[in-house]
Amino acid sequence: MxxxxxxxxxxxxxxxxxxxxxxxxxxxxxxxxxxxxxxxxxxxxxxxxxxxxxxxxxxxxxxxxxxxxxxxxxxxxxYMAAPCAPPxxxxxxxxxxxxxxxxxxxxxGVKQTTPADVMRGEETQIAGFLSLNPKFDGIICLPGTHTKWAHISAGEIVSFRTFMTGEMFALLSQQSVLRHTAAGDGWDAEAFAEAVSTGMSNPADLAARLFSIRAEGLLNDLHAAQARARLSGLLIGAELAAARPYWLGQHVALIGDDKLCKAYSDALGAQGLPVERTDAERMTLEGLKAAYARLKESAQ
Structure with a gap:
């Protein structure tokens, strides 16, 4: 039992x-x-x-x-209001x-009033990471359906931003016109890296470059693995451009699915950033264990 x-x-x-x-x-x-x-x-x-x-x-x-x-x-x-320690x-x-x-x-969960934002579940992973790394000051990025960038200082979530990059990728690859071009689960690392660079340097023309993936599939027989990697790279590149105030010059810890974290690690590594990858399930469990430890203390 x-x-x-x-x-x-x-x-x-x-x-x-x-x-x-x-x-x-x-x-x-x-x-x-x-x-x-x-x-x-x-x-x-x-x-x-x-x-x-x-x-x-x-x-x-x-x-x-x-x-x-x-x-x-x-x-x-x-929700608890940031800045705050993970509740x-x-x-x-x-x-x-x-x-x-x-x-x-x-x-x-945790909320932020300006700009309006919320997280529910990720704060427990952050708590788990901080229980193992109590002196950490920097950025925790939690890639996923709704990727979070959280500024951590003195054990608190100072601020955070959420990007719907993962959901956009799923919708575009499965339900948009790009589903015909980016089918399957193949991957091309070189195409991804090039697309990240393009997405970061020219985020304003993202919508046009996304349609070009479809056009290249029709005109030049773009391989599905290249199309899928390019789609992901453009979206992540545009996200990194917008999240630059969070990660520029910072130490970044990644918490999330291993495959997705590798994509973010490769993208950030190309910018010369030191990146630490962690196990998402372990961080969740460590956060729940930290909460239980406090429950035991209060019962004594």
Missing amino acids: TDWLAVDWGTSHLRVWGMSRAGAVKFRKTSDAGMGTLTRDGFEPALLDLVGDTLGTGTSPVIVCGMAGSRQGWAEAK GIDRATYVPTRDARLSIHILP
Whole structure:
């Protein structure tokens, strides 16, 4: 049996780790019962379906990060305003349950008023990174569907910006006219590097260069791997141009999917930046473990 549960509840997936008091992982389970598939009264049954057989007869603390705390989730966990330290268990929302074996705590996200921005889930990864690197001052970039650039100083999220680059890539490669040209999952590193440079130096003509990918496919038989890499490079290049105030002259740590982080690492490395790549799942778990440690302290 487990002592507590660490939960990362995203829009499309649910991940649960069974944990010991000392922080050892006893098991890891996943399901497709993401926030986007559930009504509010469906969260507790979905969690029990996945891990109910691992619970003892006593009450198990369950610490949750991610979209379960959104307005459409299990219970809304209000945002903390930046600048702030990544919010911990003292700011969590307690959720009553029918099953007495569960004691649910949902961690809040972080908001920024000007320019308006929000994060939910990434702040826990940042907390995990800072628990392992408490003296870090610099930039944490979290590539993903909605990539975050966060300025970190003195243990706080000072400011951050979100770019919809990942979502734009998915939409353009799967639902736009470019789907005929950038099909598959091939990759061309040289085409990517050239496109990043072009996207950074000429972000204003991004829309025109995107259509050129389609035109080259029709006129010059542009290979799908080159088209896909060029699409990604142009989008990431335009993002880097806009995010330059964050990364220029900074040490950057990347947290995210390994393949996507490599693309960002290659793009930033071409600018001469020192880049540190980390394991996203480990950062999430370390952030949840840090919250549990505070919960234990408060109970003593």
